[in-house]
Amino acid sequence: MTEPLRLSKRMSELGLCSRREADEWIARGWVRVDGKVVSELGSKVLPSQKITVERQAAAEQSKRVTVLINKPVGYVSGQAEDGYKPAVTLVSPENRWADDPSPERFHPTQLRSLVPAGRLDIDSVGLLVLTQDGRIAKQLIGEDTSIEKEYLVRVQYTKPGRLPDAELRKLNHGLWMDGKPLLPAKVSWQNDDQLRFVLKEGKKRQIRRMCDMVGLKVIGLKRVRIGRVKLGDLPPGQWRYLRPDEQF
Structure with missing residues (x-):
């Protein structure tokens, strides 16, 4: 038998709203499970049960900027x-x-x-x-999330010569951070001192730390795109x- 889940978690999983919004809507009596209003926080539901929300919730959500x-x-x-x-x-x-x-x-x-x-x-x-x-x-x-984030990164190589191709390949895939392998990235040269990074994750100071691992110092970092x-x-x-x- 499938385990029951918290109603707010299930609503978030279904993409109806965030958990915080779900709790707010439940408290206001705007959520129905199999047609019945559920207004008690912490209520649980089975994945097979039908969840609907009142029109006020959708109206409130559409006002959010x-x-x-x-x-x-x-x-x-x-x-x-x-x-x-x-x-x-x-x-x-x-x-x-x-x-x-x-x-x-x-x-x-x-x-x-x-x-x-x-x-x-x-x-x-x-x-x-x-x-x-x-x-x-x-x-x-x-x-x-699998949404891409694109950055233009001005860098300076801290060793003699240019960054070896093998190190550029490492930036694309092969580096570890905080004890875990990083997801594959797309990293390519835009011009002599600027790289383009496309990532699907966002660990704290990730690009600066990745560059540091291959001997590059970040001089400037600009995010130019999130998804589309x-x-x-x-x-x-x-x-x-x-x-x-x-x-x-």
Whole structure:
């Protein structure tokens, strides 16, 4: 017999919402299992049972915004630390990109629970996603995400000559980190001092650590794409809304 699962976990697995949203909806009486309202947190269901949500939940979810920022150096992705500001402080009417095609109007409530879906360290720049939508967060940073992230990385070889081809092959596949093999990556030269990295995982400071292992020092790192969404012409320090027709 199949084991029962927590209702919130099952809703997240089905892609209906994040676990946090699920708990909120259950508490509000917006979730039905086999047609019956279930409002007790921690309730369990069998995988065969049918879960439906009320229209209010879908309406609430559709109001949640996702924002793309071109993060400059000196901002942290998440919580403020060591006197550095979090990237969310850039989301203000003054910093909105003048060419943002979205008809969405800015409202301060959009800053509520607007959290980073993935991170860029303080010295890195480029595309950072902040979202109120648990489905997008799960898609980008969930355990089983397979969404590509593309980076342009300016490097300096710390040994004489050029980086040997064998070391470049190691960057593509063959390095270990934190006791585990890294997933295959796509790493190629863009020009004499710049590499293009395409990764499907995002360990802390992963690219800097990978480069370090083969004798490369990272001079600059910029994320230019997440899935099918590109940084494009968005200027540094500015932001825009994710358009309804854009999918990661």
